[in-house]
Amino acid sequence: MGKEALINFIQHEKSFRIIPSSDIDSLLASAILLKNLSQHGYDVKVCFDLKMIVDEPGEPALLLNLKPVNPSSQVALEPARNSSLTGTVVSVLDEYFGVDKWDKILAVTAGVYKGLDTEREGFKGVEKNILNNLLENGEISSELGFRLWGHRRIGLSKSLTRTLTPFIPGYTGARDRVEELLKKISRGRLVEKLQAADFFTESGKPMLVDLVNTLQSTVKAPQEYVKNAILRLIGFEYLTTIDTRRIELLELAGALTVYASLKAENPFKILGVTLQSVATQILAVYEEVIDELAAILASSIPDYLFQGKPVDVEDYLERADIVADVAGWYLPQVKTPASIIRDDHVYTVARELLRVGRNPREVYESCDDKQLCVVQGGAV
Numbered sequence: 001m002g003k004e005a006l007i008n009f010i011q012h013e014k015s016f017r018i019i020p021s022s023d024i025d026s027l028l029a030s031a032i033l034l035k036n037l038s039q040h041g042y043d044v045k046v047c048f049d050l051k052m053i054v055d056e057p058g059e060p061a062l063l064l065n066l067k068p069v070n071p072s073s074q075v076a077l078e079p080a081r082n083s084s085l086t087g088t089v090v091s092v093l094d095e096y097f098g099v100d101k102w103d104k105i106l107a108v109t110a111g112v113y114k115g116l117d118t119e120r121e122g123f124k125g126v127e128k129n130i131l132n133n134l135l136e137n138g139e140i141s142s143e144l145g146f147r148l149w150g151h152r153r154i155g156l157s158k159s160l161t162r163t164l165t166p167f168i169p170g171y172t173g174a175r176d177r178v179e180e181l182l183k184k185i186s187r188g189r190l191v192e193k194l195q196a197a198d199f200f201t202e203s204g205k206p207m208l209v210d211l212v213n214t215l216q217s218t219v220k221a222p223q224e225y226v227k228n229a230i231l232r233l234i235g236f237e238y239l240t241t242i243d244t245r246r247i248e249l250l251e252l253a254g255a256l257t258v259y260a261s262l263k264a265e266n267p268f269k270i271l272g273v274t275l276q277s278v279a280t281q282i283l284a285v286y287e288e289v290i291d292e293l294a295a296i297l298a299s300s301i302p303d304y305l306f307q308g309k310p311v312d313v314e315d316y317l318e319r320a321d322i323v324a325d326v327a328g329w330y331l332p333q334v335k336t337p338a339s340i341i342r343d344d345h346v347y348t349v350a351r352e353l354l355r356v357g358r359n360p361r362e363v364y365e366s367c368d369d370k371q372l373c374v375v376q377g378g379a380v
Contacts, residue, residue, distance in 0.1 A: 015043035022066035049369035083125030086110035173298025185210035255286035261322035310335035
């Protein structure tokens with residue numbers, strides 16, 4: 001259930017627990033609920049320990065992207081087909097109390113994280129109205145271009161190398177090969193001076209066609225994957241300002257994705273992102289690790305995407321959420337949960353076990369208080 005379930009729950013409860021899944025959309029929705037409801041007199045707290053769903057089934061709880069075991073006291077909030085949980089939360093809270101502009105920007109960020117704007121018409125759900133409001137008030141600007149992390153700051157070759165969503169096998173994490181690709185299609189222009197805007201002019205269209213054709217012929221992956229990855233590379237970008245710094249919401253979504261998987265406890269820290277200063281800190285951490293991380297994932301993510309194998313993260317990551325996020329829209333084709341090899345063990349996360357159809361009660365009882373789960377011989 002979505003908006004109606006949330007409205008009913010808020011109307012009937014003054015004290016309750018919020019238990020989110022570990023995906024970025026659920027975390028942002030939890031952060032915004034916690035901040036706004038606390039400010040208006042609600043006694044709420046956020047808990048990541050899924051055992052509470054089983055051990056205290058009578059306690060009022062709002063579950064975000066999780067299945068209840070006692071529907072009479074536990075309300076499950078799931079995203080609508082065309083909206084994120086964060087967008088739904090912001091839409092409802094804005095009607096009740098009014099929310100600040102940063103909460104609305106985070107709602108658009110969640111929609112970008114889920115790829116809800118990647119089709120031709122852009123956002124279709126509640127994010128469409130939220131975005132239009134931000135555009136009208138000058139809080140966000142929108143431009144057509146490449147959906148690459150930070151390309152305005154660091155250039156096309158470096159941004160294509162580090163962008164994890166979409167993941168381009170053979171190019172993500174491979175700077176030399178990306179530069180070779182751009183040199184091949186640049187028609188004599190200096191690769192280091194190529195900008196996204198160059199591809200979206202009349203004279204630059206041949207370069208764009210060459211880029212698409214070259215990717216189609218050189219990426220070693222199922223054609224369905226290649227086609228959808230290329231479509232996700234091009235579209236609208238949304239920019240805003242934090243402390244005089246211009247940022248792209250696509251890169252903010254990417255930074256949150258990376259940060260959340262670096263340490264086991266980092267999803268809890270994302271609750272602080274309702275403060276812009278915390279978002280700035282997360283972007284700084286992301287900037288320090290993203291290039292090395294992209295190179296590490298480049299060698300093993302394809303084995304998960306196309307063969308379902310665990311990803312060897314060389315002890316660089318503590319969570320498997322990022323593997324699920326990188327797989328993104330391709331996950332329905334992968335029947336095994338996203339997992340990582342760390343310290344000679346294979347770890348997944350609760351949300352992935354639920355995605356592949358594991359019994360919710362068994363998942364809640366077997367995973368730890370950070371929603372990490374050890375996989376042994378195909379079982380948890």
